[in-house]
Amino acid sequence: GAVVSQHPSWVICKSGTSVKIECRSLDFQATTMFWYRQFPKQSLMLMATSNEGSKATYEQGVEKDKFLINHASLTLSTLTVTSAHPEDSSFYICSARDTGYQPQHFGDGTRLSIL
Amino acid sequence: AQKITQTQPGMFVQEKEAVTLDCTYDTSDPSYGLFWYKQPSSGEMIFLIYQGSYDQQNATEGRYSLNFQKARKSANLVISASQLGDSAMYFCAMREGPPSGTYKYIFGTGTRLKVLA
Numbered sequence: 297g298a299v300v301s302q303h304p305s306w307v308i309c310k311s312g313t314s315v316k317i318e319c320r321s322l323d324f325q326a327t328t329m330f331w332y333r334q335f336p337k338q339s340l341m342l343m344a345t346s347n348e349g350s351k352a353t354y355e356q357g358v359e360k361d362k363f364l365i366n367h368a369s370l371t372l373s374t375l376t377v378t379s380a381h382p383e384d385s386s387f388y389i390c391s392a393r394d395t396g397y398q399p400q401h402f403g404d405g406t407r408l409s410i411l
Numbered sequence: 412a413q414k415i416t417q418t419q420p421g422m423f424v425q426e427k428e429a430v431t432l433d434c435t436y437d438t439s440d441p442s443y444g445l446f447w448y449k450q451p452s453s454g455e456m457i458f459l460i461y462q463g464s465y466d467q468q469n470a471t472e473g474r475y476s477l478n479f480q481k482a483r484k485s486a487n488l489v490i491s492a493s494q495l496g497d498s499a500m501y502f503c504a505m506r507e508g509p510p511s512g513t514y515k516y517i518f519g520t521g522t523r524l525k526v527l528a
Contacts, residue, residue, distance in 0.1 A: 330515065339502065339518045340456075387454060399446055400516060402456035 299323050300392050302403025310411055311382060317375045317406045319390035325370035326392035330400060331363075334387040346373050380410045414438065415505050417519035424493045425527050431478070432488040432522045434503035444506040445486040446516065447477065451499045459501075462486055463510075493526045500524075 299322040307315050319329055328347050332340040344360075346352040346367035354360045362384075364376040373392070377384055389405035416435045424430035436445065447459040462470045462477045470477040478487040490497055500523050504516040 339520045342515055345515055389454070389456065391456070395510070399458045399461055401458060402448075405454040405456075407454070 298398065298401040300326075300390065300401045300403040302390055302406055304406060305404060306407050308409045308411065309380065312379055313410075315377045315380055315408060317377075317388055317390070317408075319373045319375070319392065319403050321371045321392045321394075321401075324392075324394045326373070327370065327394060329367055329373040329390055329392045331365060331373075331375050332389045332391070334389060334405075340389065377408065380408070382410045384408065385410045414507075414517045415503055415519035417503055417522050419522045420520075421523045421525070423525050423527055426495060427492055429489060429491045430493055430524065432490070432501050432503075432524065433485070434487055434519060435483075435485045436503075436505050437484060438505065438507050440507045442509040444510065445477070445479070446504040446506070447475070447488045448502045448504065449499045450502060450521075456502075460488065490524075495526050495528060498524060498526045
């Protein structure tokens with residue numbers, strides 16, 4: 297149980313393109329989802345926390361207009377990187393939990409490369 | 412100050428031997444949770460084990476056990492009988508506050524474990 301699916305796994309696109317990443321909880325209802333960014337050989341950096349039906353809470357220094365997060369249902373959250381540039385290239389990974397008594401379960405991540 | 416500290420950037424262990432990965436934490440909240448995750452080179456984050464601050468006994472999950480020393484604020488991961496497939500990055504994380512409500516994890520910098528044949 298507690299499977300989180302993240303799609304796509306890899307994205308390579310041109311500078312200026314907007315990229316949407318989906319995060320789905322397959323066998324549980326995710327009241328809260330989290331989006332992280334990870335640079336090579338570094339730890340996970342929390343970008344934002346999203347609760348179903350409400351606006352996401354962004355961490356300090358994360359541009360909310362650049363990284364649009366939508367959590368429209370209890371099983372789906374999306375991260376859209378708008379007008380992506382090479383510096384946005386990174387590994388993005390989402391996680392989800394149902395109740396607070398459960399650990400966060402992670403998707404497999406998305407490797408984003410902007411040319 | 413770092414809330415989660417993993418002082419070992421890299422570790423080697425011989426196959427079939429046990430290894431301890433260190434994690435210390437800093438919080439003044441009486442209710443918190445400690446987690447260990449494994450991240451193979453493919454990138455996914457695999458949940459290994461959880462210890463709640465009020466748990467009386469150390470958590471165990473198969474070959475994984477958590478050596479929880481509350482007074483010292485340490486939550487070391489012990490992997491017994493290491494296997495080649497254990498080679499990966501290991502992250503310690505902390506949740507500050509009770510399980511209810513919205514909370515976030517604070518991750519350590521990770522320890523890269525290499526199991527030698």
